[in-house]
Amino acid sequence: xxxxxxxxxxxxxxxxxxxxxxxxxxxxxxxxxxxxxxxxxxxxxxxxxxxxxxxxxxxxxxxxxxxxxxxxxxxxxxxxxxxxxxxxxxxxxxxxxxxxxxxxxxxxxxxxxxx
Ligand code: 5GP
Numbered sequence: 001x002x003x004x005x006x007x008x009x010x011x012x013x014x015x016x017x018x019x020x021x022x023x024x025x026x027x028x029x030x031x032x033x034x035x036x037x038x039x040x041x042x043x044x045x046x047x048x049x050x051x052x053x054x055x056x057x058x059x060x061x062x063x064x065x066x067x068x069x070x071x072x073x074x075x076x077x078x079x080x081x082x083x084x085x086x087x088x089x090x091x092x093x094x095x096x097x098x099x100x101x102x103x104x105x106x107x108x109x110x111x112x113x114x115x
Contacts, residue, residue: 005098007043021069025062028069031102038077038105042066049099052086070103078105 010017011027020040021028031039044062049055055063067084074082085102087094 005047006096007041007098007100008045008047011043011045021073023065023069026065026069028073028103035102036083036104036107036111038073038082038103040073040077040103042069042073042101042103044099047098050097051088051094051099052101053088055099066101070101073103074105081105083107 004012004014006015007029009015010029011019017032018030019027020030021042026042026044028040028042031041044055044066046062049058052063070082070084071080074080083102083104085104086099087102
């Protein structure tokens with residue numbers, strides 16, 4: 001058996017983390033190293049999918065649920081507008097191979113450069 005991911009360990013209460021959303025299928029935690037005033041990770045409870053490519057192919061409804069939770073977080077903690085980032089593969093910056101969406105909000109204008 002493989003070890004639970006860092007996110008599953010937070011969900012299970014094995015390590016500390018601030019859970020801000022908890023539904024039947026997804027949860028959200030504040031990122032430990034925030035890149036914007038709002039920086040939350042939205043994560044499916046299943047560890048079945050390593051990245052969004054696998055998730056979109058395997059369970060598009062679950063991906064849609066993640067996007068709906070992202071919007072809910074942006075409504076509650078920002079002005080309803082948000083950046084949604086999925087890193088896919090180590091060379092793209094992915095470090096945790098349990099699919100997760102970064103939800104960024106209240107981003108300083110000066111930090112929006114690049115794309
Ligand atoms: P990735 O680099 O895979 O796209 O994103 C992983 C994210 O998980 C990073 O932004 C990192 O800061 C966050 N992270 C890693 N370990 C922990 C942790 O123990 N607690 C929390 N809340 N976030 C974590």
